Amino acid sequence: MTIKITGTGSYIPNNVEKNEDFYQHEFLNSDGSTINAPNEVIVEKFKAITGIDERRYAEKKLNTSDIAFFAAEKAIENAKINREDIDYIIVAHNYGDVKHNTEQSDTVPSIASRVKHLLKIQNPKCVGYDVLFGCPGWIEGVIQANAFIKSGIAKTCLVIGAETLSRVIDPHDRDSMIYSDGAGAVIVESSNEEGGIIAHETATFALDEAHFIFFGETNHPDINDNRRYIKMYGRKIYEFAISNVPKAMKSCLDKSGVDIKDLKKILIHQANEKMDEAIVKRFYKLYNMQMPENIMPMTIGKLGNSSVATVPTLYDMILRGDLDNQQINKGDIIMFASVGAGMNINAIVYKV
Structure with missing residues (x-):
């Protein structure tokens, strides 16, 4: 099964x-x-x-x-x-x-x-x-x-x-x-x-990182209301992500037994284009490889960061042929990966 x-x-x-x-x-x-x-x-x-x-x-x-x-x-x-x-x-x-x-x-x-x-x-x-x-x-x-x-x-x-x-x-x-x-x-x-979910990895970093993303007051000093807004420490998140996400991705891939050369696509949470590129480049560097072209489909340019929706939306769009120059075929091995508030990281190695 x-x-x-x-x-x-x-x-x-x-x-x-x-x-x-x-x-x-x-x-x-x-x-x-x-x-x-x-x-x-x-x-x-x-x-x-x-x-x-x-x-x-x-x-x-x-x-x-x-x-x-x-x-x-x-x-x-x-x-x-x-x-x-x-x-x-x-x-x-x-x-x-x-x-x-x-x-x-x-x-x-x-x-x-x-x-x-x-x-x-x-x-x-x-x-x-x-x-x-x-x-x-x-x-x-x-x-x-x-x-x-x-x-x-x-x-x-x-x-x-x-x-x-x-x-x-x-x-x-x-x-x-x-x-x-x-x-x-x-x-x-x-x-x-055959195929399906081959391996997965999850981690929570909460000792120093728990409040990198939080609910806070408006930046406007003259507004006094009860509303709270999504806030983040962008630089801290960037440094955390490029350091820890590649390691989690490597742990997941190693656990799966899949050769990195057989990985066809990485569907990563669309949070920040430069950060995502840095994460995937560092992931490949852990295997002494350069990041392959077209390995990381991106939608953030037109869709922004929709949090939990970015990865499943991206996967659906590719399967339906709605993303230019991107395709996933039956039998392909792909990786889902994400990082966010908590601070939480996870990844799945999946065979289509």
Whole structure:
């Protein structure tokens, strides 16, 4: 028996927020002081570092649970399964349903329960729960689904990554330009076909790193409200990621027994283009190799950082032929990898 992804689906919002749309923002330093540069320069430097030209925001009427449901519907249809046969619905997110222009996150009931409700699944033995694991949440959900199926308590799992980060960004923080909205979903099943999940690796660094990404106040000193926004120590995260993620990826690959030369694609969390390139280059350097061309498909330039949704969305787009000059074929060995709040790192070696 193998454990494979048998269906994929994604939801990419239609609303495009371009870099030029940030020209009118009042960006401030974290201490509230003025940044001594015009917004055009701030945005251009941002693009040079992150590779982001534009990002997608969900429609005002939609919440995280809605777009998670849209992606789930597509994955179920793609897998050609009966939704009543799903044993687990695992939804990775970080902020729950944050309605447009509200101050409070809504996580009761869970996003997974809301998705099950929207899918109209009647079977009470279909269990839904949420995973709060930072940006690596979807990969961790797949790892958990793998464990459920391997243990014999499940045959079919629906794993979703969905987020509406546009609802939790501080308009006075330059980092707000990174984040976006989206959802990706997969069906994970036991299979008689070869391949599937070969190995996985997970680590949590929380001694000094736990609060590298956190919820904090606006950068604007004259605004006194109860809202909190996603904040991060970008330089610390960069240094942490390029040091620790390649090691975790190597540990996962070594555990799998796969030769690095047989790795066809690395689908890494789209957090920052330069950081991702540095991670993958260092990963190959651990094997005394140079990073191959076209090994790392990227969507961040047009879709931004949609947290838990980036990896499953990327995988779905490639399989559907929606990403230029990128393809994954049956029998290919690929790697999923991510890093994010916690600080958490994980990776999966997978044979398509």
